[in-house]
Amino acid sequence: MRGSVVGTAVTLAAGALLTAAMTTATASPPATTTPPPPRAGASQPVLVDCLWHRTVRPGDFILACGDGNSRLTGLHWSQWGPDGATAVGVNMVNDCKPYCAAGTFRSYPVTVRLDHAKPWKKRPEIQRYDRISLTYQQGRPEGFKQVMTYPLWD
Template sequence: MRASLVGTAVTLAAGALLTAAMTTASASPPDATAPKADLPRPVLVDCLWHRDVRPADFILACGDGNSRLLGLHWSQWGPNAATAVGVNAVNDCKPYCAAGTFHSYRVTVRLDRPQPWKKDPDVQHYTRMILTYQGARPDGFQQVVTYPLWD
């Protein structure tokens, strides 16, 4: 009987110590060295005003679709910038766009300059896209082309 009482007392004491330790730990202020919550990642707004993160494809020429980014592989999507590699498929529009041929050009894509989105000011969206052609490029294009992105 005495052994049973001692065992019960030890169990109750251990439970009380565990409860006290957990209560103290949960009531203490957050550790200053603990990682902070991630900032919301900016989005890329497309032609139809849809927001996306790390899209595989993106239409650059919203009116006719004659320039688009395909096969995008994102290496970074952060609070200040995003970077991908892919292909820019561009219609040569020869002899006219409906009869033209699409040609593919390897590009590096960089998004930056996040700003609040007018449609939803709580959402940050990238406002600039920079394409860097890695070799061949469409006629009349510079090696680096900068596009403002719609709001």
């Protein structure tokens, strides 16, 4: 009998608390909402990767889509806007010696610059960067200039 009384008391107390919480919640004014962050492409250019995904300030980016033998990692962006974007990071490049499958990835610190924001052919309402430039800070892959500039996918 005693267990039944305690159980009933607990159930009634829980019900009263739930009712109070629901009444308080419905009596409160609506919470203010924070506006969502701007969508990629709505007011700022995007970076389109080789899989046609668009990103803003990515941490990594594949440059050699066919084989993955050149990619940017650890990107830290200091600027991103219609006039261009700038980051520092590392270009991981396969030396392909004696051949690419047996090669070694070497890391080269770089400054990355994106520019030429233009409408994306796939989605003309979205501005996307058209060009990427890498400036090697210390050393560079064999056969590379200190500044390498490439067109980006459209």
